[in-house]
Amino acid sequence: MQTITLTRPDDWHLHVRTGAVLKTVLPYTARQFARAIIMPNLKPPVTTVAQACQYREEIRQAVPEGMDFAPLMTLYLTAATTEAELKLAAETDVVHAVKLYPAGATTNSDAGVGNIQQIYPLLAALERHDLPLLIHGEVTDADCDIFDRERVFIDRYLTAIVAEFPALRIVLEHVTTSEAVQFVESASANVAATLTPQHLLFNRNALLAGGIRPHHYCLPILKREQHRAALVAAATSGNPKFFLGTDSAPHLTPLKETACGCAGCFSAPAALELYAEAFARADALDKLEGFASFYGADFYRLPRNTGTVTLAQSPWTVAPVVGEDGVAITPLQAGELLNWKLL
Numbered sequence: 609m610q611t612i613t614l615t616r617p618d619d620w621h622l623h624v625r626t627g628a629v630l631k632t633v634l635p636y637t638a639r640q641f642a643r644a645i646i647m648p649n650l651k652p653p654v655t656t657v658a659q660a661c662q663y664r665e666e667i668r669q670a671v672p673e674g675m676d677f678a679p680l681m682t683l684y685l686t687a688a689t690t691e692a693e694l695k696l697a698a699e700t701d702v703v704h705a706v707k708l709y710p711a712g713a714t715t716n717s718d719a720g721v722g723n724i725q726q727i728y729p730l731l732a733a734l735e736r737h738d739l740p741l742l743i744h745g746e747v748t749d750a751d752c753d754i755f756d757r758e759r760v761f762i763d764r765y766l767t768a769i770v771a772e773f774p775a776l777r778i779v780l781e782h783v784t785t786s787e788a789v790q791f792v793e794s795a796s797a798n799v800a801a802t803l804t805p806q807h808l809l810f811n812r813n814a815l816l817a818g819g820i821r822p823h824h825y826c827l828p829i830l831k832r833e834q835h836r837a838a839l840v841a842a843a844t845s846g847n848p849k850f851f852l853g854t855d856s857a858p859h860l861t862p863l864k865e866t867a868c869g870c871a872g873c874f875s876a877p878a879a880l881e882l883y884a885e886a887f888a889r890a891d892a893l894d895k896l897e898g899f900a901s902f903y904g905a906d907f908y909r910l911p912r913n914t915g916t917v918t919l920a921q922s923p924w925t926v927a928p929v930v931g932e933d934g935v936a937i938t939p940l941q942a943g944e945l946l947n948w949k950l951l
């Protein structure tokens with residue numbers, strides 16, 4: 609049996625929600641990843657250091673006995689965020705980054721930023737305090753085609769932000785297009801990107817051809833094959849600007865399988881295995897460790913992990929659904945066979 613052993617990886621983009629959903633989903637992440645950057649898009653959003661501390665405590669309580677997992681918290685940037693709060697965030701070791709959602713871009717982003725230039729003083733504060741800015745890079749204009757929203761965001765906003773704040777560390781989250789890959793590649797070392805398993809494995813046919821598949825619906829939306837190929841090339845290139853961020857985003861199954869379903873793929877139950885699948889198909893398993901375990905930690909200026917995990921080429925079937933007592937959540941690739949299994 610072929611196996612591959614990696615330094616224990618981290619997930620640099622994760623949604624775990626709260627309450628019963630948190631308790632259901634967190635063990636799947638904790639068994640694979642040592643740390644994760646926790647997204648702040650709760651209702652209401654996590655906008656203060658005090659809220660981040662409270663949320664971190666709730667997450668810690670949900671880590672099963674005997675597992676060791678560290679949540680790395682983020683703040684949700686709004687027009688009402690103060691420079692004093694960002695200074696406080698930079699001074700504590702709880703908050704590791706601040707997330708910018710354009711208003712209305714995705715799940716729970718109503719509190720997001722409407723006018724990006726208006727928050728330039730906050731971006732200047734982040735640059736001064738050396739706190740990374742994480743960006744959901746999509747415009748939200750109703751008249752912009754959903755397949756163009758990432759590319760247009762880069763042209764209209766990101767290029768200007770990067771030029772205006774050259775020392776600001778920026779992660780363009782869950783990139784989905786060749787344009788995003790090119791932008792990140794040609795920017796300075798302060799600009800990096802996360803890549804999800806769904807965007808490495810699927811193009812938009814997986815969402816729309818032969819029937820509509822709500823569990824493949826996430827934002828940014830899956831793109832054409834040429835874009836998927838560019839993402840795989842970036843992930844497997846060994847370029848440290850590209851690292852693992854699952855964007856695992858659980859929604860209750862009835863809220864996905866409905867006339868107007870929520871955006872988000874719940875990839876946590878098979879996250880590392882899904883990446884292994886994508887890297888194996890590209891004949892690049894030797895590049896998985898840097899992508900999954902080194903480059904993100906280096907970018908966030910955190911120590912690399914010391915333990916290891918082992919994947920074996922041993923086919924297994926993803927659970928059709930996880931959770932109990934009214935908390936049913938359908939994983940990405942539910943009921944499908946995967947070739948790599950975490951031992």
Ligand code: NCD
Nearest residue numbers: 623714715826827857871872
């Ligand atoms: C995320 C969620 O459900 O919180 N959904 C998604 O499709 N990715 C929000 C996000 O990261 O955009």
Ligand code: ZN
Nearest residue numbers: 623647855857
């Ligand atoms: Zn996300």
